[in-house]
Amino acid sequence: MRKNIFTTQNTPFTGCFIATKNNPIMKQLSLLFFATLLLTSCGNSEPSSVDTIIASGNVEELQQKRNELTTEVQEINAKIKLLDEKLKEVSPDANVPLITSFIAKDTIFNHFVELQGSVETDQNIVVTPEMGGVLTNVYVKEGQRVRKGQTLARVDDGGMSQQLAQLEVQADLAKTTFERQERLWNQKIGSEIQYLQAKSNYEGMQKNINSMKQQLAKATVRAPFSGTIDDIITEQGSVVSPGQTPILRIVSLNDMYISTNVPETYITDVVEGKEVKAFFPVLNKTIDAKVSQTASYINPDNRTFKAEIDVPNKENTIKPNLTARLQINDYTNKNAILIPQSIISENAQGEQYVYVLKEKQENKAVASRVIIETGKTQGDQIEVLSGLENGAELIEEGARSVKDGQTVKIISY
Numbered sequence: 001m002r003k004n005i006f007t008t009q010n011t012p013f014t015g016c017f018i019a020t021k022n023n024p025i026m027k028q029l030s031l032l033f034f035a036t037l038l039l040t041s042c043g044n045s046e047p048s049s050v051d052t053i054i055a056s057g058n059v060e061e062l063q064q065k066r067n068e069l070t071t072e073v074q075e076i077n078a079k080i081k082l083l084d085e086k087l088k089e090v091s092p093d094a095n096v097p098l099i100t101s102f103i104a105k106d107t108i109f110n111h112f113v114e115l116q117g118s119v120e121t122d123q124n125i126v127v128t129p130e131m132g133g134v135l136t137n138v139y140v141k142e143g144q145r146v147r148k149g150q151t152l153a154r155v156d157d158g159g160m161s162q163q164l165a166q167l168e169v170q171a172d173l174a175k176t177t178f179e180r181q182e183r184l185w186n187q188k189i190g191s192e193i194q195y196l197q198a199k200s201n202y203e204g205m206q207k208n209i210n211s212m213k214q215q216l217a218k219a220t221v222r223a224p225f226s227g228t229i230d231d232i233i234t235e236q237g238s239v240v241s242p243g244q245t246p247i248l249r250i251v252s253l254n255d256m257y258i259s260t261n262v263p264e265t266y267i268t269d270v271v272e273g274k275e276v277k278a279f280f281p282v283l284n285k286t287i288d289a290k291v292s293q294t295a296s297y298i299n300p301d302n303r304t305f306k307a308e309i310d311v312p313n314k315e316n317t318i319k320p321n322l323t324a325r326l327q328i329n330d331y332t333n334k335n336a337i338l339i340p341q342s343i344i345s346e347n348a349q350g351e352q353y354v355y356v357l358k359e360k361q362e363n364k365a366v367a368s369r370v371i372i373e374t375g376k377t378q379g380d381q382i383e384v385l386s387g388l389e390n391g392a393e394l395i396e397e398g399a400r401s402v403k404d405g406q407t408v409k410i411i412s413y
Helices: 024-056 059-090 160-186 192-217
Strands: 002-008 011-017 101-103 106-121 124-127 133-138 151-155 220-222 227-232 248-251 256-263 275-280 285-299 304-311 323-340 352-361 364-378 381-386 393-395 407-410
Touching: 024 059, 106 275, 106 364, 151 248, 160 192, 256 285, 256 323, 275 304, 323 364, 352 407
Parallel strands: none
Antiparallel strands: 002 011, 101 393, 106 256, 106 323, 124 248, 133 151, 151 220, 227 248, 256 304, 275 285, 275 323, 285 304, 323 381, 352 364, 352 393, 364 381, 364 407
16 A cells, blocks of 8 residues: 655645556556546635636636646546557456347237217117197107117197097998998999999098098107117107107117218228227227228318228117227238337438448347338337338347447347
8 A cells, every 4th residue: 555645835735545567557547537626626725716807807816727627627627538549458348338139030010090089879879759739648758678670758749549440440341331332233223423422531541541531640759779868858748849848868789880070182092891990998898890981072171081980789888979099000011110209310311220240240230221211100109111020139138338339238128
């Protein structure tokens, strides 16, 4: 152990180091170490001296002090350079950058366009009466399941049923008269005109009865399809108008679909049969579906076209107007090479490049710059269209700190 004492102005400094004649690197490090400590110890008294010079405003003193400090910095940089050169000579690995690498392999790449959609159903309607009058009966309750054709409500027919009964009585008489005239006519008894009049009268009565029955049927409100009564809108005893007064709402959750507007740029990519992932945030549920229909009309206001996705709803948890986030598969490459976007750099010409490993020996290799062309992105991965071969080994961590042709050392975790 050897002790050296340095004195700077009025400030003593004591330091110690280990050096041997057989270790020149340690000598150089020791010199640098003590030079740094010397400047540091000098720096303890510099602030007041520098502040004093600055406060004085003397140009000559300011320039002199700056020159002194600049000289000291240059001397230290020169010593550091000498040490770096010696380190390269005795320890070649000292300044070799450390990197990690991975093997680029082709894989199936599915790209998805993300859109917002809303659940809809064609079987979600408000039922109105076909006949005006007093709503005499409502036969169902909210939440009740009904089948197609089931009677839901009835409107007062205004005496139409009594008129129908009278017509049926008259029709029975007309039928009897016609049958008698027909028997006589078959026996060549009576005139032809009597037979034809009886026949015409009977057929006319039948048509009147059928017409009356059709009108009377409008007094009965029936379910247009099987579903669930969602809301009773008009209570029993209210006066209703044909086609205007809503009586109840019926909904079916069987035939549901998601409707979304797709930008026109995807018109050739988003077509019938494309796979879709639909996520419902409220339900925290994701389902797999397919595009069932695309519109042929492009909306000129927002330059989009409509697409529909059928939704399976066996559990009846998906409701109309529910919001859905859609991922529609618009592009697939079965032999795509994907790499992280973070390892890509760009040169002054706007070309993208990455570093691949060449001349690999054990844990060392040479970094080689390769110009690439990229395609679509998905998350933090990007598709490489050209420039890379399947099985190429790329630099991952440290990709932005190496140079072309530089030797690198591969580390693994």
